[in-house]
Amino acid sequence: MIAAPSPSVATLRKEFGEAIERHVVSCGDTIVYASRERVHDVLAWLKETPGEDYSYLTDITAVDYRDPERALEVVWQIRAIDRPADMRVKVAIPTGEPLEVPTVWDLWRGANWLEREVFDMFGVLFIGHPDLRRILMWETYAEGFPLRKSFPLRGHFSRSEQTRQALAGQPESHYSLEELSIADEYQNLPADVRERLKQGKRGFVE
Amino acid sequence: MGLSEIEPGAAGSPVVSAVSPNFMTTSLDFLANWARTGSLWPMPFGTACCAIEFMATAASRYDISRFGMERMSFSPRQADVLICAGRLPFKLAPVIRRVWDQMPQPKWSISMGACASSGGIFDNYAMVQGIDTIIPVDVYVPGCPPRPEGLLYGVMLLMKKIRGESFTDDFLRREQTIGANGLYLPPDRIDELSEPFGNSVSQTRST
Numbered sequence: 001m002i003a004a005p006s007p008s009v010a011t012l013r014k015e016f017g018e019a020i021e022r023h024v025v026s027c028g029d030t031i032v033y034a035s036r037e038r039v040h041d042v043l044a045w046l047k048e049t050p051g052e053d054y055s056y057l058t059d060i061t062a063v064d065y066r067d068p069e070r071a072l073e074v075v076w077q078i079r080a081i082d083r084p085a086d087m088r089v090k091v092a093i094p095t096g097e098p099l100e101v102p103t104v105w106d107l108w109r110g111a112n113w114l115e116r117e118v119f120d121m122f123g124v125l126f127i128g129h130p131d132l133r134r135i136l137m138w139e140t141y142a143e144g145f146p147l148r149k150s151f152p153l154r155g156h157f158s159r160s161e162q163t164r165q166a167l168a169g170q171p172e173s174h175y176s177l178e179e180l181s182i183a184d185e186y187q188n189l190p191a192d193v194r195e196r197l198k199q200g201k202r203g204f205v206e
Numbered sequence: 207m208g209l210s211e212i213e214p215g216a217a218g219s220p221v222v223s224a225v226s227p228n229f230m231t232t233s234l235d236f237l238a239n240w241a242r243t244g245s246l247w248p249m250p251f252g253t254a255c256c257a258i259e260f261m262a263t264a265a266s267r268y269d270i271s272r273f274g275m276e277r278m279s280f281s282p283r284q285a286d287v288l289i290c291a292g293r294l295p296f297k298l299a300p301v302i303r304r305v306w307d308q309m310p311q312p313k314w315s316i317s318m319g320a321c322a323s324s325g326g327i328f329d330n331y332a333m334v335q336g337i338d339t340i341i342p343v344d345v346y347v348p349g350c351p352p353r354p355e356g357l358l359y360g361v362m363l364l365m366k367k368i369r370g371e372s373f374t375d376d377f378l379r380r381e382q383t384i385g386a387n388g389l390y391l392p393p394d395r396i397d398e399l400s401e402p403f404g405n406s407v408s409q410t411r412s413t
Contacts, residue, residue, distance in 0.1 A: 137332075138297055146331050155331035159400035160393035162331075163339050166296035167303055168388050 006030035006087060008052055016042060021092075031088045039091050040102040043076060046087060047107055054078040054087055057104065060114040062122040064149045071095045074124055076104065093124075103128040121147035138169050140190055225374045235372045242286070242312060243365040244274040249285030249309065251302055254292030256319035256351040263354040273361055282308040287364065288341070291351075293321030294334040303384070306341040311379050314344045314368070316360055319351050325400070326350065335400035339391065342382050 009023050009030060019038035024031050034042045046054040058077040065073065076089040091101055103126040104111045115126040116135040123145035126132055133139055137146070142165065143156045155162055170188045187194075225231055248270070252260055264270045264278065279285035282305045294302060306315065317337050320326035323346045325335035334340060344367060347360035371378060384390050391399075 143331065151331070153330055154402075158393075158397055159335055159339070160389065160396040162296060163299065163334070163396055164388040164393070166299040166334075167340070167384060169297075169300050171301045171304060 003028040006085060008046065008054075008085075008087060011049075011052070012042065012046070015045060029086060029088055031090055033090050033092060036091050036093065036101060039076075039089065040104060040107075043078065043089060043104050044107055046078060046089070052080065053082060054080045054085075056081050057108040057110055057114070058086075060104075060111060060118055062118050062124055062147075064122065064147065066149045069095055071097075072099060072122060072124065074101050074118065098125070099123055100125045100127055102126070105129055121145055123148070138166075139193060140165075140169060227372055227374050231372065231374050235374075238373070239369045239371055243368050246273070246275050246286045246314075246361070246364070247277050247279040247284060248275050248287045248289050249279050249282050249305065250289055250291065251305065252289075252291040253294060253298065254319075254321065254351075256291035256322065259351045259354055260289060260291040260318065260357060263357045268354040268358065270358070270361070273358070273365070275361070282306075283310065285309050286313055287361075288313065288315040289318055289357075290315065290322045290337050291318040293319075293326060293328055294337050294340070295332050296334055297332075299334055299340050302337065303340050307383075311381065314364055315341055316345045316347060316357075316364060317343045318347045318357055318360070319349055321350075323348065324403075327406075329402050329406035339389075339396045339399055341390075 003025050005023055005025050009020075009032060012032060013020050016034070016038055019035045019042065021033040021035060023033065032042075046052050056079040058079050059075070060077075061075050063073045063075060064071075070092045072093045074091045074093065077086065078089065079086050093099055093101070099122070101124060103115060105115065105126070105128065112129070112131065113135055115129050116132060118124050119126060119129075119132050120134040120136050134141060143162075144151055146155075157165070227235075250257070250260060250264075262268060264275075275287075282288075286309075288302075288306055288309060290302060306313075315337075317323045321328060321333070322337050323343075325333050329335065337343060345360045345364045347356050349356050352360070373379070382390050387393065389396060
């Protein structure tokens with residue numbers, strides 16, 4: 001059975017033209033490749049246009065295909081809960097370009113932690129995110145971005161070095177900075193984190 | 207601690223730093239070890255599915271309090287046995303180390319399950335390859351997860367170990383603190399302990 005693409009694709013193409021690079025249907029799911037510059041507009045349009053109403057952000061993730069021409073694909077999975085209907089929007093980031101995509105935190109507040117996870121695991125910068133810092137690994141984790149294909153399974157450092165760095169970490173640095181700012185352990189934070197907290201920056205990417 | 211500071215050597219003779227076991231010390235050992243084995247207060251450090259088996263062990267069917275572990279101590283300062291039930295990610299390594307440091311002597315630890323003992327199936331960047339690279343371990347309980355009987359057997363092995371302790375030899379009761387290099391074991395020892403084994407040997411460090 002060859003499934004037809006979602007009817008949203010035609011309206012998307014009419015609305016955005018060249019910004020919709022291509023679309024594919026995979027296992028019945030419609031995947032739309034958008035340009036990086038317009039992906040925020042595409043997602044906002046899909047969310048807010050009557051008749052589309054993709055109001056629910058299911059997931060944000062990224063895929064490393066080990067492809068020499070595209071470093072990563074960032075994936076937004078969205079859902080129109082009332083119909084219901086699903087749509088997958090992707091942005092392919094070519095090799096050599098900065099791993100930057102716009103945040104959708106202003107559309108879905110739930111994107112906050114999802115984008116932090118993608119940043120933590122793949123190193124994708126979400127421009128405009130209010131608090132872009134690691135969420136699964138600790139803040140001073142120095143080995144890189146674990147879910148990239150170039151990352152060795154057991155990490156870059158030796159086990160003793162990993163253990164040393166882990167033990168050197170303060171358990172308190174796993175808490176959010178708001179919690180820490182009212183706690184005694186504030187002084188135990190790394191100096192650069194303290195400085196950022198003082199400036200109210202909290203990892204904001206300009 | 208204790209009698210080891212006493213210098214039994216007669217005046218003029220070379221000072222012997224440790225008391226050799228005699229009727230007095232072994233009787234005291236027997237009494238102290240009997241008391242300690244009968245009132246081990248566990249500090250549960252449950253991180254994964256082993257904690258479910260640990261809860262089953264603590265619940266009425268297996269009833270760990272039959273062995274004197276009546277009171278789960280959720281404060282490390284009133285605990286005797288740290289039971290690490292489950293895998294330990296590097297992110298939790300400083301936490302278990304601090305819990306261990308907060309426990310007063312005498313203290314023991316049980317590493318419950320394959321992941322706590324060796325990293326188990328998680329031979330990856332995020333997981334401690336055996337909690338013995340972080341804290342000293344007395345008893346390893348194998349299994350994935352171990353059945354409650356397995357944990358109880360580990361507890362009884364620990365009791366057997368405690369019964370053999372003597373305060374004329376305080377080696378086991380010495381605090382093993384983190385040294386200047388940030389580890390409590392030599393780095394090459396940790397690398398050796400963390401070597402892949404079994405199936406994960408064929409998983410290469412892909413780049």
